Amino acid sequence: MRRKPDERVDEDDPSFERTMRRRSRRSFLTMGIGAAAAFAGWKWLRTRPGAGEVPYPLRRMLEFNEKLAESYFTDSRLAPTFPREMAREPRVNGDEGLRSGIDPASWRLNVVGGAREARTVTLEDILRLPRVEMTTEHKCIEGWSVIVNWAGARLRDFAAAYTAYRYVGLATPDGGYYVGMDMPSALHPQTLLCYAMNGEPLSLEHGAPLRLVTTVKYGIKSIKRIGKIAFTDERPPDFWAERGYDWYAGL
Ligand SMILES: Nc1nc2c(c(=O)[nH]1)N[C@H]1C(S)=C(S)[C@@H](COP(=O)(O)O)O[C@H]1N2
Numbered sequence: 070m071r072r073k074p075d076e077r078v079d080e081d082d083p084s085f086e087r088t089m090r091r092r093s094r095r096s097f098l099t100m101g102i103g104a105a106a107a108f109a110g111w112k113w114l115r116t117r118p119g120a121g122e123v124p125y126p127l128r129r130m131l132e133f134n135e136k137l138a139e140s141y142f143t144d145s146r147l148a149p150t151f152p153r154e155m156a157r158e159p160r161v162n163g164d165e166g167l168r169s170g171i172d173p174a175s176w177r178l179n180v181v182g183g184a185r186e187a188r189t190v191t192l193e194d195i196l197r198l199p200r201v202e203m204t205t206e207h208k209c210i211e212g213w214s215v216i217v218n219w220a221g222a223r224l225r226d227f228a229a230a231y232t233a234y235r236y237v238g239l240a241t242p243d244g245g246y247y248v249g250m251d252m253p254s255a256l257h258p259q260t261l262l263c264y265a266m267n268g269e270p271l272s273l274e275h276g277a278p279l280r281l282v283t284t285v286k287y288g289i290k291s292i293k294r295i296g297k298i299a300f301t302d303e304r305p306p307d308f309w310a311e312r313g314y315d316w317y318a319g320l
């Protein structure tokens with residue numbers, strides 16, 4: 070029990086016992102009121118209209134988190150960029166979906182979006198989109214990072230006709246590696262379809278002819294050698310999420 074700072078208690082004082090009795094009566098009352106309030110609060114929470122399985126307070130929290138996440142992805146929240154001279158050659162990390170052969174000349178990108186007819190895109194089509202360069206940190210979830218200069222088209226420019234969907238799924242031509250991404254991250258200005266690295270055309274082991282690079286996710290989402298892009302309202306499968314990593318893999 071908390072005592073007022075100016076109220077001194079002397080245990081030899083005959084009035085001590087009386088004071089204590091009075092106090093415990095008071096604290097018993099306080100506790101009772103507290104318990105009643107807690108019970109009323111609990112009943113109130115239980116009677117709030119629910120949405121699906123998520124109870125009211127949790128649902129409010131999720132809605133709050135969603136709003137917070139949305140506000141993260143405004144153009145003003147860009148990852149830091151570095152001077153071009155700081156760019157280094159990144160290590161080749163991961164060759165899932167890259168072990169089968171590929172002829173870059175006959176490469177095509179397959180694009181599907183809901184009921185929309187599937188279409189085939191060439192590298193020339195991508196090269197016609199506004200070219201963007203960025204020197205940013207390439208961060209692997211394993212704990213290393215390296216500054217790289219990338220060139221490509223914004224996925225946002227490529228996906229202009231598909232922004233109503235909730236997700237983008239990307240896969241290698243052989244389906245051996247695949248990633249899922251939420252639409253706000255896909256539309257982030259630093260999410261690029263890259264065809265060049267450090268001033269050179271992309272090498273095969275770094276994802277030629279076209280790879281994803283994004284500053285809002287760990288490297289696991291930056292899929293190399295994209296063969297297929299699907300715009301969808303269902304959360305797309307993700308190679309590393311299926312192996313225990315966080316589906317969002319956000320930075
Ligand atoms: N197709 C494909 N893309 C991939 C991977 C992979 O195994 N296969 N590994 C990812 C991981 S874990 C990282 S960190 C980056 C590494 O890109 P880099 O090899 O160009 O450095 O690619 C990502 N994209």
Ligand SMILES: [Mo]
Binds near residue numbers: 208289
């Ligand atoms: Mo990685």
